[in-house]
Structure formats: C-alpha cells, structure tokens
Amino acid sequence: MFLRDLTDEQKRAFLVLADKVVLADGHLAPEETMLLDTFRAEMDVADVPVPQMDLAEAAKIFDTRKARVSVLFELIALGHADGDFDKDESAVVTEIKRAFGLSLAEFEAMVNWVLRQMALVREASELMAQEA
Numbered sequence: 001m002f003l004r005d006l007t008d009e010q011k012r013a014f015l016v017l018a019d020k021v022v023l024a025d026g027h028l029a030p031e032e033t034m035l036l037d038t039f040r041a042e043m044d045v046a047d048v049p050v051p052q053m054d055l056a057e058a059a060k061i062f063d064t065r066k067a068r069v070s071v072l073f074e075l076i077a078l079g080h081a082d083g084d085f086d087k088d089e090s091a092v093v094t095e096i097k098r099a100f101g102l103s104l105a106e107f108e109a110m111v112n113w114v115l116r117q118m119a120l121v122r123e124a125s126e127l128m129a130q131e132a
Contacts, residue, residue, distance in 0.1 A: 002070035011043040013061040024092045029082035059099035068100040076114040
C-alpha cells in the first residue's frame, strides 16, 4: 500500500528486511508468500533478487520518516499475515524499529493501526461475499 513511493534503493532494502521478518520463525507460510508477491508487484520488483545486506545496513537506506513508517506498516502486516506474529518475527520487527529510531509508543500506534486496517479488510471481504 505504501511501498510504491520508495526509491529503487529503498525497494531493494525493503526486500532484505521483509526476507528477515518472514524467515525469522523458520517457516514461510503461504499467506506470507502471497503478501510478499503483492509487495513485489506494488514495487515493480518481481524479478529482483533479495540483495545480500545486513539489517542495520538495510535500515540506514530509509532516510525519511515517511519511508521508515511506510516500511514498518508493511512489515508489521507481513508478520501478522499468517495469523501468528511469532516472537522471532516480532523481535526482528522490533530491531528494525530500533534501527529506525522510533519510540515504543510510535511503534505500538503503528501496530494498532495495522491491526485495525487488517480487520477492516477482512470485514470488507465478508461484506462482498454476502449474497442479498
């Protein structure tokens, strides 16, 4: 949703961070794969390999608050995609939050926003599926 405004360098760095989140628990769920594919399509990087870069190096590439918040929104959603925001996934996202210099209060507000947005999307899907 927010990734299309990233620079090309930031898009590649996002792939690194997303990869670290989904692989943190040692299991790549189908829902995570679908969301990663959606992210790649939005960023027009479907065929771009995930660069070799550590988390701290990737995090430094996001040089604006808008980029950092956009990335965290999407990584939080990715962590929740399979309905299980595993402690290892959470630890990676928290490490990214720290690297971005965001406070716990800001992070909690972002998590709450993402969860509300996900609930609204589920509700919309249910309403669309209902027959009159």
